[in-house]
Amino acid sequence: MSEVAIIGAGYYGFKPITDEVSFREGTFLAAMRAYEQCNIDPRKDVDSFIACEEDFNVGIAISNEFAVDQLGGVLKPVSTVTSESLIGLASGYMLIKSGLCDIVVVEAHSKASNLVSPEKILEFAMDPVYERFLNFHPNYLASLEARNYMEKRGISNDDLALIIKKNKENGLLNPRASYSITVDLEAVKKSEKIFDPLSEYDIAQYTDAFVVVVLASKEKAEKLSNKPVWIEGLYWCSESSLTPLRGFSTNALELAAQKVYDRTNLNPKYIDFFEIDDRFSYRELMHIEALKVSNKDTIKKDLREGRFSKEGDRIVNASGGYLATGVPLDAGGLARVYEAFLQLRNEAGQMQLKNANRCLIASWRGIPTSTYAVCALSNGA
Amino acid sequence: MENRTSRLLRYPGDMEAESYLYTVGPLAEQFLLSIKNEGKIKAAYCKNCGRLFLPVRSFCTFCGKEVNELREIDQEGVVESFSKVKLDSFGKELKEPFYLAYIKFRNVEGGLLHKLGEVKEPKIGMKVKPVFKESKERIGSLEDILYFRPI
Numbered sequence: 001m002s003e004v005a006i007i008g009a010g011y012y013g014f015k016p017i018t019d020e021v022s023f024r025e026g027t028f029l030a031a032m033r034a035y036e037q038c039n040i041d042p043r044k045d046v047d048s049f050i051a052c053e054e055d056f057n058v059g060i061a062i063s064n065e066f067a068v069d070q071l072g073g074v075l076k077p078v079s080t081v082t083s084e085s086l087i088g089l090a091s092g093y094m095l096i097k098s099g100l101c102d103i104v105v106v107e108a109h110s111k112a113s114n115l116v117s118p119e120k121i122l123e124f125a126m127d128p129v130y131e132r133f134l135n136f137h138p139n140y141l142a143s144l145e146a147r148n149y150m151e152k153r154g155i156s157n158d159d160l161a162l163i164i165k166k167n168k169e170n171g172l173l174n175p176r177a178s179y180s181i182t183v184d185l186e187a188v189k190k191s192e193k194i195f196d197p198l199s200e201y202d203i204a205q206y207t208d209a210f211v212v213v214v215l216a217s218k219e220k221a222e223k224l225s226n227k228p229v230w231i232e233g234l235y236w237c238s239e240s241s242l243t244p245l246r247g248f249s250t251n252a253l254e255l256a257a258q259k260v261y262d263r264t265n266l267n268p269k270y271i272d273f274f275e276i277d278d279r280f281s282y283r284e285l286m287h288i289e290a291l292k293v294s295n296k297d298t299i300k301k302d303l304r305e306g307r308f309s310k311e312g313d314r315i316v317n318a319s320g321g322y323l324a325t326g327v328p329l330d331a332g333g334l335a336r337v338y339e340a341f342l343q344l345r346n347e348a349g350q351m352q353l354k355n356a357n358r359c360l361i362a363s364w365r366g367i368p369t370s371t372y373a374v375c376a377l378s379n380g381a
Numbered sequence: 382m383e384n385r386t387s388r389l390l391r392y393p394g395d396m397e398a399e400s401y402l403y404t405v406g407p408l409a410e411q412f413l414l415s416i417k418n419e420g421k422i423k424a425a426y427c428k429n430c431g432r433l434f435l436p437v438r439s440f441c442t443f444c445g446k447e448v449n450e451l452r453e454i455d456q457e458g459v460v461e462s463f464s465k466v467k468l469d470s471f472g473k474e475l476k477e478p479f480y481l482a483y484i485k486f487r488n489v490e491g492g493l494l495h496k497l498g499e500v501k502e503p504k505i506g507m508k509v510k511p512v513f514k515e516s517k518e519r520i521g522s523l524e525d526i527l528y529f530r531p532i
Binding site for chain 2: 019059117119120123127128129130131132133134135136137138139140143144145147148151194195196197240242243244245246247248
């Protein structure tokens with residue numbers, strides 16, 4: 001079975017509003033940039049395309065039918081993964097691993113600015129009998145989880161402010177981080193806890209973004225790219241769909257990560273940096289624990305000592321994470337792949353980390369889901 | 382994009398299919414009817430793995446087998462977490478904010494999301510019990526429970 005590499009990656013957007021393009025042109029621009037990077041013609045060289053769309057987010061029924069044209073995929077195999085885009089990446093990986101394809105393109109995008117009531121779409125993802133009858137903003141599911149986690153770990157809002165500051169200020173060097181700011185800790189402390197115990201500082205905003213990556217077999221990758229980024233391992237997992245049944249658990253992420261560690265003979269010590277879901281500040285900590293980057297007994301100490309900062313020994317979200325870039329709906333996983341791709345190719349500009357040779361990416365589909373994917377990437381050094 | 386000559390347009394759209402009538406399923410129907418007719422919360426019981434669980438469904442999430450029995454459980458619940466809800470599902474400010482809680486029951490996997498009432502300062506670990514609507518007002522819904530109140 002061939003190894004699988006990412007040989008091209010392109011994006012457009014990462015802005016709160018992209019009124020200058022429709023979802024078609026945004027995707028087209030991202031695709032052209034990705035293709036140019038590895039010098040391929042989608043009409044001739046690509047064997048299959050994968051689009052990661054969710055109809056309610058796109059606002060079009062059977063929205064995958066709309067993915068073909070702008071990718072250059074007419075009269076080619078195109079399939080849709082209606083899930084987090086890291087799972088779409090996994091589908092592309094399998095197409096190459098199986099020997100069916102040599103070059104596969106994976107696309108995901110967010111036109112969140114088109115959504116007039118995104119919270120209503122999230123509510124619609126909740127169980128109609130057991131969850132929706134209370135008519136609350138879905139972020140309150142995160143509020144419940146945050147309070148439970150903070151109480152169990154002895155973590156305060158001041159601790160969460162350290163994550164907000166780290167990520168939003170990391171983003172100051174990232175051209176895709178529209179929500180990066182210099183954080184005034186006093187302002188964070190005084191902010192209204194509208195989603196008690198969380199304030200708006202703790203919750204990432206939405207962003208418009210279009211991301212396209214090109215995957216290739218080892219043979220093609222070595223011909224087409226002088227800096228391929230290798231997919232060392234990936235896995236994904238879902239827990240029960242009902243929030244009240246599963247409670248406040250990240251077991252599915254823990255399991256997905258363990259599968260990746262087992263299959264690659266890696267452990268967190270061998271990972272140079274982590275790009276993980278931080279759409280809620282406290283969730284970064286839960287995910288850090290699930291990935292075994294820290295544990296329930298040390299998480300608070302590790303956070304306060306700055307071990308997850310760019311100067312620390314377990315760098316988490318050097319890109320600024322979703323708190324700085326915004327959440328691009330299901331394109332989030334692919335967006336983090338883009339950030340890792342730059343770091344691993346030493347092309348991250350002012351953001352560039354020293355010794356960035358291996359990255360672990362962990363994505364979540366957000367509330368009210370329990371779907372996670374984990375992916376280990378390396379530059380082969 | 383190039384060749385932009387006029388003010389950018391947006392086209393309004395909405396979802397045609399905006400109403401649904403969801404089938405609750407055979408065991409959930411019994412669960413809701415036991416709330417309506419008996420004023421009792423019951424849990425699903427899996428004969429295969431011996432677990433009681435909430436919310437109820439006709440299959441077991443844990444062992445994958447069919448489930449077709451409800452059992453009575455201790456009505457006393459424990460607050461696992463809570464939050465004061467100020468915004469509704471459209472993000473609009475509520476005239477009457479309420480406490481949302483995640484409540485678990487003894488020896489039962491899972492739990493229920495519901496409101497807390499008759500409480501000033503909720504706490505995690507607080508023991509609560511359900512307060513039902515008058516029986517003639519019940520319709521067979523979780524809304525037949527007004528809220529959970531501290532014991």
